[in-house]
Amino acid sequence: xxxGLAMExxxxxGMFTCGVIDVLMEHGITFDGAGGxxxxxxxxxxxxxxxxxxxxxxxxxxxxxxxxxxxxxxIATGDLYGVDFCYRELPDELDVFDRKAFxxxxxxxxxxxxxxxxxxxxxxxxxxxxDGDMQWMRASASMPLCSRxxxxxxxxxxxxxxxxxxPYFYMKKLGYDRLLAILTQPASYRKTxxxxxxxxxxxxxxxxxxxxxxxxxxxxxxxxxxxxxxDEKASRCLVICPPEALPVHxxxxxxxxxxxxxxxxxxxxxxxxxxxISFLKNPG
Numbered sequence: 001x002x003x004g005l006a007m008e009x010x011x012x013x014g015m016f017t018c019g020v021i022d023v024l025m026e027h028g029i030t031f032d033g034a035g036g037x038x039x040x041x042x043x044x045x046x047x048x049x050x051x052x053x054x055x056x057x058x059x060x061x062x063x064x065x066x067x068x069x070x071x072x073x074x075i076a077t078g079d080l081y082g083v084d085f086c087y088r089e090l091p092d093e094l095d096v097f098d099r100k101a102f103x104x105x106x107x108x109x110x111x112x113x114x115x116x117x118x119x120x121x122x123x124x125x126x127x128x129x130x131d132g133d134m135q136w137m138r139a140s141a142s143m144p145l146c147s148r149x150x151x152x153x154x155x156x157x158x159x160x161x162x163x164x165x166x167p168y169f170y171m172k173k174l175g176y177d178r179l180l181a182i183l184t185q186p187a188s189y190r191k192t193x194x195x196x197x198x199x200x201x202x203x204x205x206x207x208x209x210x211x212x213x214x215x216x217x218x219x220x221x222x223x224x225x226x227x228x229x230x231d232e233k234a235s236r237c238l239v240i241c242p243p244e245a246l247p248v249h250x251x252x253x254x255x256x257x258x259x260x261x262x263x264x265x266x267x268x269x270x271x272x273x274x275x276x277i278s279f280l281k282n283p284g
Contacts, residue, residue, distance in 0.1 A: 002032045003280050004176030005047065006168040009038025009161045010184035011143065011250035015258045017182050018043050018055045019265020020240055025052050027273065029280065033176055035110035035123075035167030037160040040182070041140040048109045049102040049129065056262045058095040060255040069251065080146040080251065087134050102129035112160035112167055113139040116149055119209030121164040122157065143250075144200055144214065162213050165224045168237070178280055181228055183241040191221040238279045240268055 005024075007017050017040060025047065036044035043055040062068040067085040074080040091097035102109075109126045113136065126133040132152070139150035139157035150157045164170065168181050193215075194200070200214055213220075231237045246261045248254075269276070 001178055002176045003030075003178045004171045004180070005031045005034040005044075006166045006171055006179055006181045007034070007036040007040030007044040008166045008181075008183045008185075009036070009040050009141070009159070011039055011141075012059070012248045012252040012258060013184035013246050013250070013261065014039030014043045015056060015059065015248065015261035016184050016242055016246055016265035016268075018046075018059075019262040019267075020182050020269045021047050022052050022056070022262075023266050023269040023273070024276070025050065027277075029277065031107055031180075031280075033108035033110065033171060033174070035112070035171050036140070037112050037164060037166055038141045038143075039184075040166070041111035041137045041160070045097075045102070045109060045111075045126065045129065045133075045137060048105045048107050048126075049098040050105065051098055051101070054095060054097075056258065058090060060258055061095075062090070063253040063255055063258060069253065074146065078148040080143075083138065087138050091134070097129060099129040103127070110167055110170065111136050111140045112164050112170065113142075113150070113155070113157035114160055114162040114164075114210065114213065116156045116158055116204075116207040116210040119163065119207075119213040121160060121170075122155055123167070123170055124153075144210075145196060145203060146251075158210070162210065162217060163220070165221045166228070168228055169224070177236075178282075179231075179237040180276065180280070181232075181237055181239045183225065183228075183239060184246065185225075186242050186244050187229075189225075189245070191218040193218055238272075238276060240265075240272060240276075242268065 046054050067082050069081050073082050112121050112123045115122050124136040135152045140160045142158045232239050248257045248261045
C-alpha cells in the first residue's frame with residue numbers, strides 16, 4: 001500500500017489547503033508521496049519541508065506588498081506576481097524555505113505544468129527544492145494572462161490546472177492506492193467557461209493547442225472531479241473540500257480573508273481527522 005496526497009490549485013483558495021496540511025503535519029500524518037498543481041504545488045511543497053504555518057504566514061505578511069503582486073509588475077514584466085521576490089527573495093531571505101529538510105524527507109513530491117506547445121500536462125518530481133524545482137513550481141502556478149511562459153528543461157510551460165485539475169490520477173497511475181485529495185471548491189461547484197477566453201485567444205494565439213485546452217477546461221475539470229468523487233464512494237480515496245465557496249478571490253490581498261480560508265481548512269480537517277487516519281492505515 002502506498003499513501004498519497006493530491007492537492008488542487010486555485011490561487012489564493014490555496015489558503016484552505018494550507019490549513020488542511022498544517023493540521024495533518026501537526027498530527028504526524030505522513031505520506032509516501034504528495035503532488036500539487038498550481039497553488040497546490042507552491043504551497044504544498046511545505047509539507048515535504050515540514051514547515052507548519054509557513055505559507056499562511058508569508059501570504060498574510062506580504063499579500064499587499066507590491067513586490068509580491070502588483071498591476072505594475074504585470075505591465076512591466078508580464079508577471080502579476082513578482083518572480084524574483086516570490087521565488088528568490090522570499091524563500092531565500094525573508095521566510096526561508098528549508099531545502100535541507102525538503103531534500104532529506106523521503107516523501108516524493110510531484111508538480112504538474114501545462115506544455116503550451118502541445119496542450120498536455122507534464123509532471124516533474126522535485127528532489128531537492130533547489131532553483132530547478134522552484135522554476136517547476138513557478139511554472140505550475142503561472143496563470144495564463146497573469147504570467148509569462150516559463151521555459152525549463154526544454155519545455156514552455158504555464159499553469160498545470162489548465163489541463164489537469166489535480167495530480168490525483170497521475171499519482172494513481174504511479175501506484176499510490178490510498179489517496180487523500182484536497183479540493184478548493186465545494187462539492188456543489190461546477191466549472192463554466194471563462195469570460196476571459198476571448199482575451200486569451202488574442203494573447204495566446206501562437207499556442208493553439210493551449211487554447212484548445214482552455215476551451216475544454218470546464219468539461220475536463222468537471223469530469224475529473226466527478227471521477228474522484230466516484231472513487232470516494234467506492235472507498236478508494238478520501239476528499240477534503242470547503243463546505244461552501246471560500247471567502248477569497250483568486251488574487252485576494254486581504255489578510256483577514258486569507259486567514260478565514262485557512263481556518264476553514266483547519267476546521268474541515270479536524271472534523272475528519274479520525275476518518276483520515278483510519279483511511280490511510282486501512283489497506284482497504
